[in-house]
Amino acid sequence: MNQNLARVCVVLAGLALRGQDQHGFGPVEPVPIPEMTATRHDGVRVALREVLQGRRSAVQFVFVDCTTACPILGSLFRKVDKSLGQTQGQLVSITVNPERDTAARMAGWLAQFQASERWIGLRLEPADLRRLLQVFKQEAGPPTGHTLQVFLVDDAARYAARTIDMPSAASVAAELRIGMSGGEAPELSTRLGAASGREVYDGRGGVLGTVGADRLDSRASRCSGCHGARAEGGAEGKTVAPALTREALLTVRERRGGPSSAYTERTFCEGLRRGVDPAGVRYSDMMPRYQIDGRTCQSVWQFLTQPTGAK
């Protein structure tokens, strides 16, 4: 195995394990996947757009000789593969080392993970690979620099969303279930939102906060660090971070000396962004400010207020 490839893989895996994320995650303005042909792991030449049309796909980038990050990406898809219903979604692993990875090598790689029929491996011509990476806003560099994010392509073959680096299997599976059988039930969509909201809450969602002019890192930004792993609230010295349970948020009561109020999704998100509660009283500066988009904030709200609680 190429020594250099191996070394950078180790670095990549380290990055992923530290849970860093500079790229954000969530939905993007849909971008059509360009026309190009690819070689599937069974050796058949296919039109990429045709392969992607008709169901949602999760796309990851790997290469066969990568022994650290890619096996983790492989087991991630394996978990997703096992957790989905038969007709739900498609998993696509694209090699970033087309010089070396033949269809047969990709087939061997998939076999390690007992890939079902929904999971395909693809090899693109190097120029096409670069074009596709551009769509996902990824630099085309040496194979070892490849991204650890997963990219969601909708059933009209448009790039529609991306995840954090090394996302959880649950969040990828959730994305693939969206829109199945003519639109998701509201209850299901709430569950999906809650699953990614939990990642943000735990600091795995790439949402960073600020205190005054200081930008916090992902560790200091995570809600769980101050509000507790189960949103039960926490105290450090005189600073009390209140409970963020369903009950605490939805009950009308006095908060920090103001008139009684309860949170809605809107006031909750305003609070994160602007630092005021529903009664218009400012939070202390111990509560960071967050630049958080609507959908991401909604998912945190759904996670905290889901009837089963933040468990």
Ligand code: HEC
């Ligand atoms: C560095 C510690 C810290 C972090 C990280 C943090 N908070 Fe807070 N939060 C606080 C403190 C302290 C307060 C109390 C502020 C006050 O009462 O003035 C607070 C208050 C709140 C409130 C007001 C609750 C109420 O009953 O009025 C909400 C909502 C909230 N935080 C949500 C979050 C969310 C969501 C995150 C993660 C995105 C988060 N916080 C991250 C410390 C933190």
